[in-house]
Amino acid sequence: MKLEQITVRHMKMPMKSPFTTSFGTIDEKEFLLIEAIDQSGTVGWGEAVAFVAPWYTEETLKTTWHMLEDFLIPILLHKEVGHPDEVSALFSSIRRNGMAKSSIEGAIWDIYAQQTKQSLAKALGGHKEQIEVGVSVGIQSSTEALIKLLKSHVNKGYKRVKVKIKPGHDVEVIRAIRAEMPDLPLMVDANSAYTLNDMDVLQQLDAFNLLMIEQPLAVDDIVDHAKLQRKIKTPICLDESITSYEDARKAIELGSCGVINIKIGRVGGLTEARRIHDLCKENKIPVWCGGMLEAGIGRAHNIALTSLTNFVLPGDTAGSSHYWYEDIITPEVIVEDGYIRVPQTIGIGYTPNLKVIDKLTISRKVY
Ligand SMILES: O=C(O)CCC(=O)C1=CC=C[C@@H](O)[C@@H]1C(=O)O
Numbered sequence: 334m335k336l337e338q339i340t341v342r343h344m345k346m347p348m349k350s351p352f353t354t355s356f357g358t359i360d361e362k363e364f365l366l367i368e369a370i371d372q373s374g375t376v377g378w379g380e381a382v383a384f385v386a387p388w389y390t391e392e393t394l395k396t397t398w399h400m401l402e403d404f405l406i407p408i409l410l411h412k413e414v415g416h417p418d419e420v421s422a423l424f425s426s427i428r429r430n431g432m433a434k435s436s437i438e439g440a441i442w443d444i445y446a447q448q449t450k451q452s453l454a455k456a457l458g459g460h461k462e463q464i465e466v467g468v469s470v471g472i473q474s475s476t477e478a479l480i481k482l483l484k485s486h487v488n489k490g491y492k493r494v495k496v497k498i499k500p501g502h503d504v505e506v507i508r509a510i511r512a513e514m515p516d517l518p519l520m521v522d523a524n525s526a527y528t529l530n531d532m533d534v535l536q537q538l539d540a541f542n543l544l545m546i547e548q549p550l551a552v553d554d555i556v557d558h559a560k561l562q563r564k565i566k567t568p569i570c571l572d573e574s575i576t577s578y579e580d581a582r583k584a585i586e587l588g589s590c591g592v593i594n595i596k597i598g599r600v601g602g603l604t605e606a607r608r609i610h611d612l613c614k615e616n617k618i619p620v621w622c623g624g625m626l627e628a629g630i631g632r633a634h635n636i637a638l639t640s641l642t643n644f645v646l647p648g649d650t651a652g653s654s655h656y657w658y659e660d661i662i663t664p665e666v667i668v669e670d671g672y673i674r675v676p677q678t679i680g681i682g683y684t685p686n687l688k689v690i691d692k693l694t695i696s697r698k699v700y
Pocket residue numbers: 354389469470522524572623624625626627649650651
């Protein structure tokens with residue numbers, strides 16, 4: 334394939350309820366949507382998942398647009414690409430910026446799946462017909478409100494819940510949840526809010542039979558995580574620390590984690606995500622697919638990736654209606670009894686809803 338035209342849209346989607354982390358609240362999701370067309374007219378879609386501010390990792394909506402416009406699109410336009418796996422080599426002169434790279438690589442995977450007449454899941458080597466999903470819950474106004482919300486998610490069938498913790502909002506909150514819901518498949522995500530000086534708190538969390546503790550220590554650390562993992566039995570799950578196959582290899586070698594959360598954008602695309610999946614499988618490290626509050630295109634890519642065999646833990650890919658009044662794809666992503674059916678039709682298996690996309694576009698540029 335040869336990309337002949339790429340449209341980048343700046344989207345703004347209102348959220349049903351705000352998502353609060355230790356860094357602030359998002360009540361509308363702004364992101365970039367990529368529409369790529371090749372010489373035969375096949376259209377592929379990708380989503381740049383970076384937030385407006387760099388509180389999760391260093392990328393932002395504006396840095397992803399800058400990378401796309403000034404570096405990545407010029408490399409790809411009119412260039413012959415035989416297989417999406419070639420894109421990472423083409424981008425190898427550009428350091429990091431995984432979310433920018435991933436957005437356009439995703440569109441190329443979509444075109445490739447359509448042209449080889451298979452679902453994106455099959456194109457990636459995935460065989461599952463359905464995937465198990467959980468839900469991530471932001472910080473709530475009170476522990477009572479949090480417990481009420483967790484119960485409503487469990488009643489909807491979600492297979493596990495993840496709650497956010499930060500210093501001062503940790504052991505007592507989890508103790509209260511456990512008192513009411515002792516068997517709930519529960520995990521916590523700290524988004525790097527702790528250091529080894531907090532060992533006491535982290536060891537107390539070990540008593541609550543948590544599925545895992547996600548990213549307790551620094552975003553760029555794997556050494557201290559290895560020290561911590563030796564002191565607690567709950568598996569550590571790395572999120573922010575893993576930006577590539579090489580990061581994963583080193584973390585596994587050091588014993589820094591028992592689980593890895595793979596986010597397609599954070600690791601630079603589907604090809605790298607699959608390599609990390611395969612590496613983890615060889616090393617018996619279970620993985621799950623994280624989320625970035627994606628709209629429908631990103632959600633569809635997450636579902637396809639999760640169809641690979643070593644995604645053995647429920648991911649954060651909730652149904653479209655969890656966040657959105659109206660998603661940008663038809664049909665929307667539906668969760669039934671904690672499962673999403675993996676589309677078996679050609680391509681991503683969902684159709685971009687251009688009416689909704691146009692309504693939510695605040696600006697666009699064609700390259
Ligand atoms: O997409 C989802 O539903 C999960 C969102 C989620 O938990 C996160 C998204 C982005 C940053 C964090 O707050 C958190 C995470 O770290 O996984």
